[in-house]
Amino acid sequence: MAGLREIEKQFFPLQKIQDVIDLFKHELKDNEPNLTLLSIVLGVIENILTVNRAVSSDADKSNTLEPIFPVIELSTIEALYTKFVTHIKKSVDKTKFPDKFATRELVKIVSDVVWCCLSKSFKDRAHLQSLYSFLTGNKLDCFGVAFAVVAAFQILEYNDVHLSLSEDHAWVVFGEDLKETAEVTWHGKGNEDKRGQPITASVVEKSWLYLNGRPVTCNRHMEVAAIVSGINPSINLTVDSVEMGSLQQELLWLLYDLGHLSKYPMALGNLGDLEEISPTPGRPPPVDIFEEAIQSSKVHYNNQHVYPFTYLGGYHYRNQNYKQALKAWAEASNAVKNFNYNREDEEIYKEFLEVGNDLIPTMMKQVASENASRIHHTSISYDPECYADFLRFYDGICEWEEDSKTPVLHITWAKQLVNSLAKFDPTVRKLIHLTSEDGDESSSSSESEEESEEEREIIQDENRNQKKKVKAKKGKTHDQEKSDKINGQTEDS
Numbered sequence: 001m002a003g004l005r006e007i008e009k010q011f012f013p014l015q016k017i018q019d020v021i022d023l024f025k026h027e028l029k030d031n032e033p034n035l036t037l038l039s040i041v042l043g044v045i046e047n048i049l050t051v052n053r054a055v056s057s058d059a060d061k062s063n064t065l066e067p068i069f070p071v072i073e074l075s076t077i078e079a080l081y082t083k084f085v086t087h088i089k090k091s092v093d094k095t096k097f098p099d100k101f102a103t104r105e106l107v108k109i110v111s112d113v114v115w116c117c118l119s120k121s122f123k124d125r126a127h128l129q130s131l132y133s134f135l136t137g138n139k140l141d142c143f144g145v146a147f148a149v150v151a152a153f154q155i156l157e158y159n160d161v162h163l164s165l166s167e168d169h170a171w172v173v174f175g176e177d178l179k180e181t182a183e184v185t186w187h188g189k190g191n192e193d194k195r196g197q198p199i200t201a202s203v204v205e206k207s208w209l210y211l212n213g214r215p216v217t218c219n220r221h222m223e224v225a226a227i228v229s230g231i232n233p234s235i236n237l238t239v240d241s242v243e244m245g246s247l248q249q250e251l252l253w254l255l256y257d258l259g260h261l262s263k264y265p266m267a268l269g270n271l272g273d274l275e276e277i278s279p280t281p282g283r284p285p286p287v288d289i290f291e292e293a294i295q296s297s298k299v300h301y302n303n304q305h306v307y308p309f310t311y312l313g314g315y316h317y318r319n320q321n322y323k324q325a326l327k328a329w330a331e332a333s334n335a336v337k338n339f340n341y342n343r344e345d346e347e348i349y350k351e352f353l354e355v356g357n358d359l360i361p362t363m364m365k366q367v368a369s370e371n372a373s374r375i376h377h378t379s380i381s382y383d384p385e386c387y388a389d390f391l392r393f394y395d396g397i398c399e400w401e402e403d404s405k406t407p408v409l410h411i412t413w414a415k416q417l418v419n420s421l422a423k424f425d426p427t428v429r430k431l432i433h434l435t436s437e438d439g440d441e442s443s444s445s446s447e448s449e450e451e452s453e454e455e456r457e458i459i460q461d462e463n464r465n466q467k468k469k470v471k472a473k474k475g476k477t478h479d480q481e482k483s484d485k486i487n488g489q490t491e492d493s
């Protein structure tokens, strides 16, 4: 790929959101949308609208409705574009690689070409995902490094190197039939990077981080969807740029209409979140979009993605549809139970920790206080389906922990479980018929009374034993390991 094509230059200067949409529309008509150009454009806009926001003088504070969309000059973009193309082309001697398809050696070289320029400081800050960040600040996050490698291969005119995405990691696939895989970036804190290594079946097996071998394998159009989905409109922890958010939303709808989100559940989830914040007239409601993400995971990824359910659960929780929230979280747990938990799965652990130890307790408290004031009881604490979903939520987490190298549950989980269990009315507990996987009925109403008494005894024993165990235990519970990771480890290279 040479310099910018004439047709691309005609879209500049970009003066409003529609100009950016038009540029993306043009690039997406092509079967090789220019990843480097699009990433730089999004990075420049995001930087101006979030990081280096033009401080408005008092004068234009009056018409705050006036969008502050920046004018993006061709010269700005072309300088950065040429810098990246030159850097890649002068660092890779293509004559040594005559094959049409990439080799593992070449993937490692290109990963090194990106890696060697990175500054060693903070890598989990916001706005470090684009080539703009790489070219102006020598900083990239985990996703950004993997994307830069794929953009570099497009410049070197390989069309077999593609981005492979799990829910918390990124790597590349390459070779004649995309059968080869390679690590090209790091993951998490305190983990040595494994760049250049293949992702082997033993690493992938029952691993959430590698989605048990069902990651999102992108084509060029889905790589465009990944950088659009990776747009971060946040100005700070509490404020988002309205302009950046609507640019991301409109680009996601463009990609949606072109069919490039159909195999990308997380991008659909992102779109659902944006639609909750500011609904687009004539577009489906957020729950429909979250449902599409769930269907996409079921159809294309053997229902092994967890986030589609936590997107939906979070939405229902925020909108106080507590029955549906519990159902979504039970299904999230049903998805995660087939994995074995290990130290690199912290992100999904934190999602379940928040649901079990913060969102559900808060929900039960609110419902309890509502019940106190209301005469008839229609709420979840009297609904056997809610209680069943509550139990399935915990049951899936227990199964997730089974056979795992790292424990998931600890004393806080047990305490919260007891608190939440107690918030369900005893009558509702009688109505539950627990069946095991092979479908045999294991309890009737009378038994379940003793069972709940028995349950309480088991849990109290659990608490007592757990306390003893914690003192005696040699191994590290998740939290101890986590605190070690935060304290003990130096910033990873």
Ligand SMILES: FC(F)(F)Cc1cc2c(N3CCN(c4nnc(C(F)(F)F)s4)CC3)ncnc2s1
Binding pocket: 142, 143, 165, 166, 167, 168, 169, 170, 226, 229, 230, 266, 267, 269, 270, 307, 308, 309, 310, 311, 312, 314, 351
């Ligand atoms: F490449 C990595 F390593 F960064 C892994 C990826 C993450 C991610 C993403 N995310 C991550 C999950 N994410 C979520 N936001 N809310 C979530 C939920 F908990 F509500 F479900 S999950 C934000 C967007 N959105 C699109 N694509 C990707 S590829």
